[in-house]
Amino acid sequence: VQLVESGGGLVQPGGSLRLSCAASGFTFSSYWMSWVRQAPGKGLEWVANIEQDGREKYYVDSVKGRVTISRDNAKNSLYLQMNSLRAEDTAVYYCARDLTSTALDYWGQGTLVTVSS
């Protein structure tokens, strides 16, 4: 199992960024998938998850309305579209596979998003 995130970088406040996660080594379409972030020196914060066919999605309150999770099962890829970015969105963003409703068993190496002017 491998999860590889990309798309992070430096963006100004109010800007947008699209993160991608390329999955391999398992049947991607069979699993819920999540995004989790970690601000510098802080703990883990779950951001969003999406069910296998992409219809059901959930978000942490702090990103609702600004962030959209999506997936392309044909491309084995997970995405996170982030708009109206704020300084407090600065973090390493990890994609992770949902093993169960309460456990994430595989994580990518993360991609750093920095929101700063």
Place this chain on the structure above:
Amino acid sequence: SSALTQDPAVSVALGQTVRITCQGDSLRNYYASWYQQKPGQAPILVIYAKNNRPSGIPDRFSGSSSGNAASLTITGAQAEDEADYYCGSRDSSGDHVVFGGGTKLTVL
């Protein structure tokens, strides 16, 4: 603030047993999972569904739960176990995944 509460730091002597705890109302209804994170690395799942270990996780790691609390026990702590440990579960609504604030484990 997190819906799951952990002690910020715990220490253990090399080879001794240490318990890391996690408290939250949602733990009465949902299993806890536990993650180990070393500096600069992604988290690793060490325990899920109360006391299941993924492949490759040493059997010195075990989990338990009672009421609104869950615990991760390391029996015979090794130097390489020094890391941050996070519990995870669901919030009370069941819609969202939540993590505890993390516990920094120091192996003396």
